[in-house]
Amino acid sequence: MADLNQLYDAILNGDHKTAVTVTRQALTEGTAPIELITNYMSPAMDEVGRRFECEEYFVPELLLSGRAMKAALALLQPLLAASGAEPAGRIVIGTVKGDLHDIGKNLVASMLEGGGFEVHDLGADVAPEKFVGAVREHKPDLVCLSALLTVTMPGMRDVVEALKMAGLRDQVRVMVGGAPVTAEFANEIGADGYAENAGVAVTVARRLTRKNHAMDEAKG
Amino acid sequence: MSTGPYNQARQAVRDALAHRKPSHVPIDFGSTAVTGIHVSVVAALREYYGLEIRPVKICEPYQMLGLIEDDLAKAINIDTKAVFTPKTIFGFPLENWKPWQMPDGLEVLVPGDFNTTVDSNGDFLIYPQGDTSVPASGRMPKGGYFFDAIVRQPPINEEQLNWEDNTEEFQPISNQDLLAMRVAVDQASTTGRALVLSLPNMYLGDIALVPAPFLKHPKGIRDIAEWYMSLRARPDYIHKIFERETAVALTNLEKIHAAIGNNVEAVFTCGTDFGTQTSSFCSVQTFRTLWLPYYKAMNDWIHQHTTWRVLKHSCGAVEKFIDSFIEAGFDILNPVQCSATGMDPKLLKAKYGDRITFWGGGVDTQKTLPFGTPQEVHDQVLHRCEIFSRQGGFVFTTIHNVQARTPLKNFVALLDAVREFNGATNGRPEPTL
Known part of the structure; x- marks a missing residue:
């Protein structure tokens, strides 16, 4: 045995x-x-x-x-x-456009997988339209956006806007993280959650996906 | 050539490093690859200060830092002068300049061996030693502002791992490079500014250099994640690399000192980051076991044989490492990331200010400088100068390089604030407008 x-x-x-x-x-x-x-x-x-x-x-x-x-x-x-x-939730994750750094994003993805989530990792330097496509394809509960650089961090806002333009924003939660990212910035761009590190990311993802399911049940 | 009060520059840095009150808070921009300014901002500054409009040279092709020539240095009262390593991170020298266009259209000058191609995604690829016949070692995303290393490591065969494969870059310095360093130091000395010499191949696992963007066919552990895991899983392998690196460094230090003497104020040896935004990459105990003995061997040699002060760069939350940095023989800490957990300026100055020089901490480049208002920049700069400048031990610079897209008005607010702090009584020239 x-x-x-x-x-x-x-x-x-x-x-x-x-x-x-x-x-x-x-x-x-x-x-x-x-x-x-x-x-x-x-x-x-x-x-x-x-x-x-x-x-x-x-x-x-x-x-x-x-x-x-x-x-x-x-x-x-x-x-x-x-x-x-059924997994604990479905997640699409990626580092935003123009940013090639993926260590932090990979750590978060691993922790989320370990937490029982189904994770679709889009990699680094991911354009907003690619996030939109992945949301359509995988129908995740949560989109996780990572950025290490101050010059690429504003790209998170572009993804949130792209999801709105595609009519998908109401169907998915958005969580952001990365060295220059703050809770204040997350609020400012209309994200639903912010995680300061990979450990916290699992806790926040569980909270956000629970809310998502609750939202669906309420709608249903 | 420097004239008049501008000669105070070198002495001000020397006083600051000796923890004596200098004539003014010295300013560094451009003396190292971690205190530089993105080429786009350098170009904008040249225009703002009415200097000759010409393409700016890229002096650090990885982060695309712009060369701060003497006219701009004088205009913005910079007290330091760079002496770069003989070769860049991509393995070619800073010579034979040629035109190149940034993705946003800015015309710049790059070294002759800065050879790029464009891939199907529209990304720029750059090649080690300029050799386009081997796989590219750096990538600038389409529309980007700088390069990142391309990991070119084949899958690891645990049984065949050989630590010597990770030491290809640690070689005795050539006579040609020694001569180039001596010429560069002699030329830089004429500026009257404090010289900061970047020393090659003494970095002990700097993660930017682990992929070896300068080597044509790097062997060993060159993947970033694999390297980090090796710190825990293969410590003997890492020790062997560091032992070889240190042995070669000690030999090279002797040759370099013989070539340039004590004509530099500070040397930049290592940019290995130990801090993250909220924590660290390892415990203090791991640092003391895995790094400290090697750092100490190099720094002890420097202090026993030279007057150089040694600069340690580490981003992030490293407050708990500072005692160990000091014990390892580092004299200067950069970039003093006050936005990271535990890096409170007042605490740092009170606890360590008489034992280590803070070379940085001047303003936050994650939030305030790129996204704040000029008033917010001004206020933070004044506040940091007030805290860090007491009894010397402070060289003003931003927390890491000034990034692309930094608003010019914010950078000018920064300069105005330092000038305001230094006052009109120090006899330094007003900027050339």
Whole structure:
């Protein structure tokens, strides 16, 4: 029998090889993918986020844990898709146009995946129209925008405006983050949320997607 | 050539670095790749101050910083003068200037080996050592303002990783480069300003340089995320690189000092960032284990053999690292990012002001300078000067480079505020209008 606590430890310690080995063994033994995610992988990533928040973990540890989690998740995703399991929420994420920096965005994407979200990562230097296209295609609950530079940060406003122009703004929440970005700026451009780091991003995403679902239910 | 009161420039920086009250708060723009001004703003300043209109030279082709020539330096009372590394981040020298057009149409001059192509996305690609026959090492997005490194690392085979692959760039300095440095120092000395020499290949993991945009075929760990993970997962590998880098640096320092003597006020050796906006890239303990011994070896040599002061650049929330920076032998901290968590100007000055010089912190370039009003810029500059300038230990500059699209009126408000703070009694010339 696979010791599933080893999966938790492997993700927490950033050991992607063990994470894959244990996941593979657990699947062979018939463990449900959702059980692995709910009881071991998500709690591990939550703990990673907690340690990051209290400065026990830093960027290297976040990257290692994210890689371990993604390696294990890659084994589960085909099975989840086949079973029709619903994620915690759907997210489209990208770094805005003109900005090639993606480390911060990648960290947030990893943490969100670890939090049980389905993440569609558009990469870096993403034009507003590409965000609009991705919203039409994936129908996410949340669009996450990243920028590292003061010269590209205003591009976040362009994405919000593009979503409005496309008639999609009411169907999706927008969360922003990145070094020069502030809560004040998020308010100013009409975003719904701001996350100051990758750990906080999961908390804010959960809050925003809950609101989204509540909104849908109220409409329905 | 400098004349009259302008000669106070060099002495003012020396006094500031010695923690003596200088004749005025010295100003730096353009002395390093982290205290520069984007070429578009340099061009606008030349026009504003009525200087000869001519294409501005790109002195740092990664961030597209504009060369601040002596006429502009004099017009805006800059007290420092750059002595750049013999080769740029893309591995070619600053020579054989030729015209180039920025995406927004601005005509500039670039080095002869600044060779670019345009990809199908409309992005500019630039090549290591100007060699367009090898994969590009930098990309400027369509409509962008500067380049970022292109990671050219093949997938890592853990069993075949060899730390020596990460040390190709750490070589004994050539006689040609030494001669170029000596000529540059001699020429810069005639300005009467304080010289800041950027030293090559002593950066200990500066993330901008890890992808090695200057190498044609970089080997080893050259991916940014992989490098960060290696700090935790492969510390022995990192130690080996740093040991080699430091050994070569010590040999090169001896040669460089023999070539240029004590004719520079400060040297810029390392831009490795330890801070993020709200936290840090590693713990202080990791810094002390993985970096401090190597920094200390280089800085100890410098202090034992030269009069140079050593500048450490690190963005972000690094308040808790400053004691360790000082212990490692750094004399100067830049850019003093007061907008980051814990980087309160008053706290920094009170706690560390008599032990390290703050070279920066003058105004926030994330919010106030690019997006604030001239009055907000003015007020913040005066406030920072009041806090940081007491008993020297302060060279005014912005928090990192002045970015493209910075409103000219805000930059002029900055200069006016420093001039106002320095007052009319210091005998310095009014700017040439």
